[in-house]
Amino acid sequence: MSKTGKPAERMVRKLVIIPAYNEQGGIERTVRDILEHAPDFDYVVVNDCSTDQTLEVCRKNGFHVINLPVNLGIGGGVQTGYAYAWRNGYDIAVQFDGDGQHNAKYLDAMADKLLSGNLDMVIGSRYIKKEGFQSTGIRRLGIRYFTALIRLITGQKITDPTSGMRMAGREVIGLYAKNYPKDYPEPESVVAILKKGGRVDEIPVQMNAREEGVSSISPAKSVYYMIKVTLAILIAAVRR
Amino acid sequence: MSLKIQIIVAALVVLALLFIANMVRKETLDIRFALSWLTVGGVVLVLDLFPGIMNYLVHLLGIELPVNMMFFFGFCFTLLLLFSLTVKVSRQAEQLKRLTQEIALLEERMENQNRAGAAAGFDDKK
Numbered sequence: 001m002s003k004t005g006k007p008a009e010r011m012v013r014k015l016v017i018i019p020a021y022n023e024q025g026g027i028e029r030t031v032r033d034i035l036e037h038a039p040d041f042d043y044v045v046v047n048d049c050s051t052d053q054t055l056e057v058c059r060k061n062g063f064h065v066i067n068l069p070v071n072l073g074i075g076g077g078v079q080t081g082y083a084y085a086w087r088n089g090y091d092i093a094v095q096f097d098g099d100g101q102h103n104a105k106y107l108d109a110m111a112d113k114l115l116s117g118n119l120d121m122v123i124g125s126r127y128i129k130k131e132g133f134q135s136t137g138i139r140r141l142g143i144r145y146f147t148a149l150i151r152l153i154t155g156q157k158i159t160d161p162t163s164g165m166r167m168a169g170r171e172v173i174g175l176y177a178k179n180y181p182k183d184y185p186e187p188e189s190v191v192a193i194l195k196k197g198g199r200v201d202e203i204p205v206q207m208n209a210r211e212e213g214v215s216s217i218s219p220a221k222s223v224y225y226m227i228k229v230t231l232a233i234l235i236a237a238v239r240r
Numbered sequence: 241m242s243l244k245i246q247i248i249v250a251a252l253v254v255l256a257l258l259f260i261a262n263m264v265r266k267e268t269l270d271i272r273f274a275l276s277w278l279t280v281g282g283v284v285l286v287l288d289l290f291p292g293i294m295n296y297l298v299h300l301l302g303i304e305l306p307v308n309m310m311f312f313f314g315f316c317f318t319l320l321l322l323f324s325l326t327v328k329v330s331r332q333a334e335q336l337k338r339l340t341q342e343i344a345l346l347e348e349r350m351e352n353q354n355r356a357g358a359a360a361g362f363d364d365k366k
Binding site: 087 | 333337340343345347348
């Protein structure tokens, strides 16, 4: 894959996609962080039919919201953001969690990396410099396993394949707008891009421990998670 | 198989077929889904009325007891039906997801236009 035309002459249009499900406590801080530290980016909150006051908080603050009438889960929510980015002509779209885990100060560096490296995707990785919140030991083990599996299949080392902080160029935006996994989408969708010949790289970022909300992956679901994602990666590897 | 059982089974199957046909008539059941059930009912009815067919098939396939054959084919049919249903559910989940996203995106666009209109001093009717 290669970029069509150099968007250097005109303003590069950049969008932050903030998937939000029951993030009433963290969404305001998240958007303010973006407004303050990444002012070149437009943003959109994708409210995935939250059952708490997430939508009301956004409306009260006049935040830009896409409001899903039915709960779709993380994959369907993020994909809505990519569809929005695709239709509105954005050159770059980046996923950014609504719970305060991610820091907007890295967004400019990610965009620079994407454009200067002529890349298709840039992932914000916790495990290059190993600073900031590193997740729990057992999860790190799972993430290392996915790193190894993806390396085996694609030959590329992705140190943080489960990172929800990912920036995509125009082509990947189009691909994701068409096809995106429904649940636990991150590792699988990276493999899909790599398999299509996409250029993916990472930059070191620090993330914060979750302050609001709960992880979508409870211990009981983690076995299902490992099996589902493994299978999905293997299938993505043979999909053409 | 006694005549009594034969009559009871036939009556039950006919009732079930009528029930399904009525649901199709009232359009609560899609005829595409009704077809497989009507076929099953028809096959059971024929086997019930002509037990010779079953005995012949059992002999042909080398199965010891007719009831074993019924269980086997019933199980196969159920699996097939369940699988086709999961395929349909998958497709409908995808369709529902698309529709949900379209509605959300349309709503966003309307809000955006209203806001732009209001900012330019026009009302929504313009």
